[in-house]
Amino acid sequence: MHHLKFAPSWLRFLIIFLLAMGILFRFFNLDGKVYWHDETYTSLRISGYTINEAKQQLFNNRVIGGESFAQFQGANPEKSLNDTIMSLAKENSQHPPLYYVIARLWMEIFGNSVTAIRSLSAFISLLVFPCVYWLCRELFNVPLSVPGVAIALMAISPIHLVYAQEAQEYILWLVTILLSSASLLQAMRLESHDKDQLAKKRQPPDLFAIWSIYAVTLAISLYTFIWSGFVAVAHGIYVMVTAKFQLTETVRTYLIASLVGFLAFMPWLTIVFGEFFNFLISADKTTTQSFLMPIFPFMMMQLSRIFFDIDLSLDNPIGYFITPFFLTLVGYSIYFLCIKTNYNVWFFIITLIVVPALPFILPSLIAGGIEASTEPYFIPSYLGIQVAVAYLLATQLYNGSVSRRRIWHIIIALVIICGLISSKVSSQAETWWNKGISYDNPQVAQIINQTTRPLLISDALGNNFGNVFSLSYLLEPKVRFLLVNNQKIPKIPDGFTDVFLLNPSDIWHEKIEKKYKLKTDIVSSDNYYSVWKLAKPPKLRQRNISPKNKLSAS
Known part of the structure; x- marks a missing residue:
C-alpha cells in the first residue's frame, strides 16, 4: 500500500472539484421536488400534533383552504418540543426522536418552508465527508488516496443526494453509522497498540475515552434510526470473529461499551415495545396496501442507483446496459478487496454490507417480493459497497502497465460522468422514485x-x-x-x-x-x-x- 500513501496533484484537484460539485447539488433547488407523503409526516411530528388531532380539526366535513394545513406542518407556538417527542412516542415510536428534536429547533430558527427543513439534511450531509475520511483512514491506514476517492464517490453518488435533500432522518443515520464504525475500528486498533506499548514500557493511549466515543455514537445512532441495532449486530460479529470467538480484553471492553450504548437507548426501546404490544391486543388494526417488487430486479436497480440514477423504471432498456456494468464493478471490487487486504479490513466491509440487509432480503425471498419503500434500510450496504469500490479505483490508478492504467482511467471517468449526469437530472426534476406514493x-x-x-x-x-x-x-x-x-x-x-x-x-x-x-x-x-x-x-x-x-x- 506504499504507493497509496501519496496522491498526484491532478487527483487532489479532481477530488476537490467533485466535492465542490456534490455540495452545490445538495443545496440546489431544494424545494423543487414534491414534498411527499412521508415528509409531511415529518413536519406533522415536528409540529407536535398527533394524527388524531389533525384529523379532528381538518377531516370534519367542512370546506377549507390550503392554508389550514400550515398549523400541522412545522414548529408553532401552540405546541412545544416535548409535544414533538410525545407525538412520536404515542403514534410512531419506531422513529426515534433525535432527528425530530434537531429539526424542531432548526425550524424554530429558520421557519417552516420546504427549503428550510430540507436544508437541515443538506447541512448534515456535509458531515459525511470527514466521517468517511476517518473510516477509510482506520481501514486502510493511508492519508489521501482511498479516503479521497471515497469522498469523491460519496459526493456525486445519486443515492446519497436523494437523502441529502429529504426531510427525514436517513442522512443523519448515515453519519452516525460512519462515526460508530470509525470509532470502533480506532478503539480496536489502539487496543492492539496498547499491548505493544505496555511491552515497551510506553504510555498507552486513553482507551477509555475511545471506547466511550463508541458507546456514545452507538446510542446516538440508535436514537436516530432503530435499524442501527442491526449495524451494531454487524459490529459484534466483526469483533467476535476477529477475536476468534475468545473472550479477550478487546471483546470484554466492546461488550461493556455496547451495553452502555443500548442501556442509554432503553427508555425509548421500552416505548417501542409498549406500542407494539398495544398494537397486538388492539381490535382496531389498520391495514394498508403494499406494493411488492421482485427482489432480484429491485436489488440490481438499487445497486445501480449508488452510481447512476436518472429515475429509470424496472423495464427501461437502458437499465439492461447500465446495471451489468456496475454489478461487475461492485463484484470485482469486493473480490479485489478480499484478496488484497488483510482479514480485519475486508471482513468489516462485508459484514457492513450483508448483515443489516439480511433481515429484509430473507423474508422477501419467502414472500416473493420486497416493498419499494424499504430502500433507505440498505444505507449501510450502500456505504460498504462504495468503500470497496473506492479502494479498487484508488489502487488501479497506480497498478499494472500503462495500458492497464488507461483502461481504469476510462472506467473512473465513466463512474464520474454517470454521477454528475445523475445529479444534474435529479436536481432539475419535480418528482423522483423515492417519492413513492406521492410520485x-x-x-x-x-x-x-x-x-x-x-x-x-x-x-x-x-x-x-x-x-x-x-x-x-x-x-x-x-x-x-x-x-x-x-x-x-x-x-x-x-x-x-x-x-x-x-x-x-x-x-x-x-x-x-x-x-x-x-x-x-x-x-x-x-x-x-x-x-x-x-x-x-x-x-x-x-x-x-x-x-x-x-x-x-x-
Missing part, C-alpha cells in the same frame, strides 16, 4: 389547478391522509378541500365547477354517485392511488372504465 402528485395537482373553481374531496384512510397534505403544497389557493372522516357521504356545496375525489374506495364513490346522481371519471391512476372527477354524463353515454383500473384504499 404522481405534481401531475394530479396540474390537472386540478387547470380548472376554474375546483373542490378536492378525500377521507383519511390509508395513504390519503399524507397525500392530502402533500397536495396542499402543490395546489393553488383557489382549490378548496372537503375532508371527511370514516368515509361519510360529503355535503358538496354549490359554486364549484369541478369536484375531484382522491383515491375513493369502490363503495364510497358509488355512494357519492348515487346520492348526487353523477358519474365519476378516472383522471389519474398509478400503483398506489387514483383520482376521480364527478361529472354529469350525456344521456346515452356509457362508462368505459374497466374495474381493473380502480384502486381501493380501504
Whole structure:
C-alpha cells in the first residue's frame, strides 16, 4: 500500500472539484421536488400534533383552504418540543426522536418552508465527508488516496443526494453509522497498540475515552434510526470473529461499551415495545396496501442507483446496459478487496454490507417480493459497497502497465460522468422514485389547478391522509378541500365547477354517485392511488372504465 500513501496533484484537484460539485447539488433547488407523503409526516411530528388531532380539526366535513394545513406542518407556538417527542412516542415510536428534536429547533430558527427543513439534511450531509475520511483512514491506514476517492464517490453518488435533500432522518443515520464504525475500528486498533506499548514500557493511549466515543455514537445512532441495532449486530460479529470467538480484553471492553450504548437507548426501546404490544391486543388494526417488487430486479436497480440514477423504471432498456456494468464493478471490487487486504479490513466491509440487509432480503425471498419503500434500510450496504469500490479505483490508478492504467482511467471517468449526469437530472426534476406514493402528485395537482373553481374531496384512510397534505403544497389557493372522516357521504356545496375525489374506495364513490346522481371519471391512476372527477354524463353515454383500473384504499 506504499504507493497509496501519496496522491498526484491532478487527483487532489479532481477530488476537490467533485466535492465542490456534490455540495452545490445538495443545496440546489431544494424545494423543487414534491414534498411527499412521508415528509409531511415529518413536519406533522415536528409540529407536535398527533394524527388524531389533525384529523379532528381538518377531516370534519367542512370546506377549507390550503392554508389550514400550515398549523400541522412545522414548529408553532401552540405546541412545544416535548409535544414533538410525545407525538412520536404515542403514534410512531419506531422513529426515534433525535432527528425530530434537531429539526424542531432548526425550524424554530429558520421557519417552516420546504427549503428550510430540507436544508437541515443538506447541512448534515456535509458531515459525511470527514466521517468517511476517518473510516477509510482506520481501514486502510493511508492519508489521501482511498479516503479521497471515497469522498469523491460519496459526493456525486445519486443515492446519497436523494437523502441529502429529504426531510427525514436517513442522512443523519448515515453519519452516525460512519462515526460508530470509525470509532470502533480506532478503539480496536489502539487496543492492539496498547499491548505493544505496555511491552515497551510506553504510555498507552486513553482507551477509555475511545471506547466511550463508541458507546456514545452507538446510542446516538440508535436514537436516530432503530435499524442501527442491526449495524451494531454487524459490529459484534466483526469483533467476535476477529477475536476468534475468545473472550479477550478487546471483546470484554466492546461488550461493556455496547451495553452502555443500548442501556442509554432503553427508555425509548421500552416505548417501542409498549406500542407494539398495544398494537397486538388492539381490535382496531389498520391495514394498508403494499406494493411488492421482485427482489432480484429491485436489488440490481438499487445497486445501480449508488452510481447512476436518472429515475429509470424496472423495464427501461437502458437499465439492461447500465446495471451489468456496475454489478461487475461492485463484484470485482469486493473480490479485489478480499484478496488484497488483510482479514480485519475486508471482513468489516462485508459484514457492513450483508448483515443489516439480511433481515429484509430473507423474508422477501419467502414472500416473493420486497416493498419499494424499504430502500433507505440498505444505507449501510450502500456505504460498504462504495468503500470497496473506492479502494479498487484508488489502487488501479497506480497498478499494472500503462495500458492497464488507461483502461481504469476510462472506467473512473465513466463512474464520474454517470454521477454528475445523475445529479444534474435529479436536481432539475419535480418528482423522483423515492417519492413513492406521492410520485404522481405534481401531475394530479396540474390537472386540478387547470380548472376554474375546483373542490378536492378525500377521507383519511390509508395513504390519503399524507397525500392530502402533500397536495396542499402543490395546489393553488383557489382549490378548496372537503375532508371527511370514516368515509361519510360529503355535503358538496354549490359554486364549484369541478369536484375531484382522491383515491375513493369502490363503495364510497358509488355512494357519492348515487346520492348526487353523477358519474365519476378516472383522471389519474398509478400503483398506489387514483383520482376521480364527478361529472354529469350525456344521456346515452356509457362508462368505459374497466374495474381493473380502480384502486381501493380501504
